[in-house]
Amino acid sequence: MNTKSILSTKIKELMKAKDLKQADIVRATGLTQASVSRFINKGEISTEKLKKFCNYYNLSLDDLLNSKSLELNSVPLLSYVQAGNWTEHTEFSDVEEIEVPGVTKDRYFALKVCGDSMSRNSGKSIFDGSYVLVDPNCSKNKEDLNHKVVIARHENETLIKEFVLDGTQIFLKPWNDKYEVIKFTKDTVIIGTVIRVWSDL
Secondary structure, three states: OOHHHHHHHHHHHHHHHHOOOHHHHHHHHOOOHHHHHHHHHHOOOOHHHHHHHHHHOOOOHHHHHOOOOOOEEEEEEEOHHHHHOOOOOOOOOOOOEEEEEOOOOOOOEEEEOOOOOOOOOOOOOOOOOOEEEEEOOOOOOHHHHOOOEEEEEEOOEEEEEEEEEEOOEEEEEOOOOOOOOEEOOOOOEEEEEEEEEEOOO
16 A cells, blocks of 8 residues: 555544544645545645644654554543652552543553743744643663653652753753753653644644
């Protein structure tokens, strides 16, 4: 099966899973009705529009092009306190869940962002009220974490920051210049890496 056929199949799966109509995709991509029809039935879409579609619906390109199902799965939606206390053996009772396509419940959790330390005027941003999908089973090797967005526990506070390795020193860097860079200490713990960001309209 070629890429266009795979994309067409995956779009149809996604539409069924999320109960999407053509009008919803028009709104997400800015395509015309005729172009959306070609997208759905033939998998024809520009790279720019495809990326916009993926961002709108909290997907990666891999979600659409690989062979995994796009059915919705629920993952725990943790509070900052719960995320900060997370370990691989932690079990939370009565935790709210959120549906995310193409992920497994046992591997990830979600977090709703509080604050604007990761927002900026240009480039990638993570805005207040956004949701992030966190992989707590990621590599904790500092070279692997370099320049990735992480969830960290620092001085009894749960943070979302960019992990920056500078020589022998490690920093947790906000993207908003109003906030100070935080120096990593021996007591700082990396909970996981952020692998996806989305927001409700």
